[in-house]
Structure formats: C-alpha cells, structure tokens
Amino acid sequence: MAAAAEPVSGPTYADIDRGVRKIMEAPGFVYWVWVGFCFTLVAIAAALWTRQIYVGLGVTGLRQGPMWAMYITNFVFWVGIAHSGTLISAILYLFRTRWRTAVYRVAETMTLFAVLTAGLFPIIHVGRPWYAYWLLPYPNERSLQPDFRSPLVWDAFAVSTYLTISALFLVMGLIPDVANARDVAKGWRKTLYTILSLGWRGTDTQWQHWSMAYLLLAGLATPLVLSVHSVVSWDFAMAQLPGWHSTIFAPYFVAGAIFSGVAMVLTLLIPMRKIMHLEDLVTEWHIDNLAKVVLLTSLIVSYSYGVESFIVWYGKDPIEMMTFHERYFGPHGWVFWVCIFCNCIAPLPLFSPRVRRNTVVLFIITIFVNIGMWFERFMIIAVSQENNFNPSQWAIYHPSITEIMITVGSFAWFLGLFSLFARFMPIISMTELKEGIHWLREAVRDDYYPGLK
Amino acid sequence: MSGEIDVIGSFANEEMCVHAIEELKDAHIQPTRVFAPIPSEHINHALGYGRSPVRALVLTGGITGILTGFAVTIGTSMEWWLNAGGKPIVSLPPFIIIAFELMILFGGTSAVLGFLLNSRMPQIDPIPGYSERFSSDRFGVLVRCPESEKDRVEGILKGAGGETVVHEAA
Structure with missing residues (x-):
C-alpha cells in the first residue's frame, strides 16, 4: 500500500508551471518599445549593409594589411558567446550538474541566436554575398570544388553543423514544455503550441525515446562545441601571420568562448530574473555557480595571455617580438590593456561569495567581461594584421560608421530575437526543473535564497 | 464495441x-x-x-557521416588535382575534420528522426486517456x-x- 502524498516544503511542480507560464503572459507596452528599438537598429544596420553591397567594401575601414577586422571580430565573438550555451546545456547535462536546470534554456536559446548572428558576418565580410555558396561542394561543369585543406572550408562545415545541432537540441528540449504551455493556452497561442509540440502527450514510449535521443544529442554536442571554436581558432593559427600563428589558440579560444558566453548568460539572466520576478526559480544558488564558472574561465584566459606572451619572448623571433610590442604599446595598445582589465582583473572580486551573490555588482562585472572579450577578438584579429613581415603592408585600421553600426545592429538583432523568444516560449525548462526539484528544494532549505520561504 | x-x-x-x-x-x-x-x-x-532503438539509428547516422565526409573530401580532391603549396592531394588530417563534423551532423539528425519515428510523431489524433x-x-x-x-x-x-x-x- 503506497503512502498518501506527503506535503512538501518548497516549490512544487505546480509552482514551477505557474512561475514559467507567468513569463509567457501577454507582454506590456514597455516590452514592445524595447523590441521595436532593437529592430529599428537592425533596420539601420540592414540599410548600411545594402549600401555596402551596392557601393563595395570601400565603405569599410578594410585596407591592405588589416583585411580582416570588425566583421570577423564579430563572427568570432558571437561564435564564442554561443559556446557556453552548449557547455551548460550539453556538457553539464552529461555530468548531471544540479544547478544547470534553471538556466540551461536561457543559455541554449542564447546559443542558437548567437550562432545565427555569427553566421551573418562571413557573408557580410565577403563583399559579394551572392557567392557565399562557393564554400560548399556542389556539382559544377568545371569540376571546381572547395579546397578541403583550407581552414575556411572547415569553418563553413563546423559552424553550419553547430547551428543545426544547437537548433535540434533546443527544439528537443522545448517539445515537452511547449506541450505543457499548449494545455493551458488559448487563441492563436494554442494553435502555435499545438503545432510546435508535434502531438506530445508525455507517454511512456515518447519519454523513453526522447530521453535516449536527448542524451545522445548531448553526447554529440559535447565534442562538437570543443571542435567548433578550435576550428575557428585555426582560421588564424594555420596562417603564418605573427600574432596568429600560435599552437595554443585552440584551447585558448575555447576557454575564452566559455568565459564570454557564461558572462553573457548572466548579462541576460540577471535583468530577466528581476524584470520577470523569477527569483523563485532562478535562485542565488544558480547565479552563484555561474559566477564561479566566469571566475574559473577568467583565470584560464589570464593564464593563456601569459603563456602566449611568454612563448613569444622565449622564441625571440624578431617579427613576433615586434608584433607583440606593438600589441602592448602601439597605437592600438589600449585595446590590450582594456582586455587585461576587463578579462583578468575585473572578475577577481568573484572570489568573494558576497560579490557573487550581489546581482548588481555581478551584472557590472559581466558587462566588463563582454566588452573585454569583444576587444580580445579585435586585438587578435585586427591589431595583429597592422604589423606584418612586409613593412609596405603596415597600416592602422580605423573602423567606418558602416562597420560600427552593423556591429551595433548585430547586438540589437541578438537581443531582439532573444526578447521575443523569452516572452513567447518557455525560457525556463519546466521539465528539467521538475526533474531536479529535490535539488531546488535543497537550495531553498539551505537558505541559499531566503526569499522563497 | x-x-x-x-x-x-x-x-x-x-x-x-x-x-x-x-x-x-x-x-x-x-x-x-x-x-x-x-x-x-x-x-x-x-x-x-x-x-531505446534510437541509439542504433544514431550509430548508423554517425558512421554514414564519417563515410560521407571522407567520400566528399577525397572524391572532390581526386576530381581536380589542385596542387596547393606541394601539399598531398589526398591529405587525411584536414579531411578528418570534415568527416568529424559530418559524423556529428548526421548522428544528431538521426537522433531526432529516430525519436520522431519511434514515438510516432508528429501525432495529430488525440491519445485516449x-x-x-x-x-x-x-x-x-x-x-x-x-x-x-x-x-x-x-x-x-x-x-x-x-x-x-x-x-x-x-
């Protein structure tokens, strides 16, 4: 004879549903103003891109020497942002990390939109976007095929695989939650969620196959995430250019990607948690653990900076030495010191638990990290090209208004898409929170977040 | 009845x-x-x-991806012998990267297709009970x-x- 259901302390399944469904209620005026603002900036960026296509790449600051600059910086930055999403959703899933349940959907959504944003930049950069398909192997009358020994072709395969797998992983996780939303929705939302839930009813066979598919997708996404940013780093490391030609680039880029991505998760999560009153579901326990990941990866990135410089000093190659001297003290030397401050020094207060739990201070630190990591990409990509083996190619890169506004537009595009998703889809996984409800209750009992009492 | x-x-x-x-x-x-x-x-x-039999489908998808990756890279390289800097025409280390990415792509897609097929989804009719x-x-x-x-x-x-x-x- 089974015992009757005992009353539980802390959140229940119904509390979790109520909390998440509340986010999905009809948004207010301020929300639409924000979304409108984001897409206005996107429209401005699109207009400037149209002009660039019409006039040519002369409207950018690209010139002999620094031929890869802001657009490729944005590409690497956004691919990096995407990585922590897969780390939190896939790698930490395999390790059964308890605190990921409340934050993984935010991270995975961020991944998808960040890869979508990143994917635009090589197309914007090439100048003639209608030839982008040349990177793909397709039958043609002259048997001309892409050179598979080129890292740029590896990149096309890696990033498009990453986009596909991230989208599938997000959709797989969404199906049970969308079905949950379908069962209480009305009007057009009911129709939308009915279509998107694909007839999910949570039967034993559906869960059996879902669990296996989800586990294997996580298993496949784990080596993928490490490979994609390694491949992105080889776009540079395979070249002979001083400042790029480094064997530590793959782990260095992967660590930097996780660092910037987790910081971006916190940048999105902290205001969202406050505005949407999610303190009951995204507790200080979750925020604290994310902050620890930021701190750990900051230390790895700081170590990488040290090792990179040490290798150059130890190698004594005069051109490398000159490139790094210019990196620290040249016309763009300030970029390096911004990186050092934002990526190495600003996160150090996170050693203190009080700082990790102070969401205002934490939010400011994550903004610094976002800025620092964007400039790190800029330093590696653009500043390294300003000094080359050939002095006739030395040039200082100055970004044009077109490049700046398209960069701003990319942030607006990302934030606009994320804001739309957060209001119309379950941005917190109800299923996984329920699966780990014992851990959530433990966090509440341990007074990690007293507000839940 | x-x-x-x-x-x-x-x-x-x-x-x-x-x-x-x-x-x-x-x-x-x-x-x-x-x-x-x-x-x-x-x-x-x-x-x-x-x-779940989904895992067998994922294995099949992954192996198909590897084979496709090597077939595409080796096949297209052999179609036109492009000598770039004296590198071997069929250069396996870079081709492994393409085969690896396609293994993940095909394996992941197979996981989702395997789930849908085995769960008989999308399902339009309501389920009794x-x-x-x-x-x-x-x-x-x-x-x-x-x-x-x-x-x-x-x-x-x-x-x-x-x-x-x-x-x-x-």
Missing part, C-alpha cells in the same frame, strides 16, 4: 505511479500506457523497457481491460494511491 474499457488512475508523484505499475504487474495486468510530466527511469524500469494535468503535475496510468475487470483494476489503482480513477469507453 469490443467490451473493453480504459481505466485511468491519476497519481501525485512518481513513486506512487511506479508503485501502481508494480501492483498491476503483480496482479498480472499490463498497463497500456503511462503519462508523466518528466522522464522517469523508474517508470521505464517498472514497465520493463529496455534501451490523456489529461492536461499529465503535462503539468500529475502522473497517469491507463489500463485497457474488459469491462468485467474494471472494478479489480480500479481497486488496484486506488489502493496504490490513485487520487482519482476514471474510466472511459475504449
């Missing part, structure tokens, strides 16, 4: 649901369907399920049985802690 009836018990938590399945099996009654708001290894174990609370905070056990067995099944489900036990024509 076949004289069969669906008896559906609703349970407040996973433990009770598992208990109900075990009680039914002890009485030599196989639950027809179980509904749950979360994936549960305990429920799968109680139902006697093995591992489903209640909206089964996607939220309740577990359900459905038994399709002859009408003559109805009272016995109801008794087992209630005895196992069923909050509500309802029946509908099969």
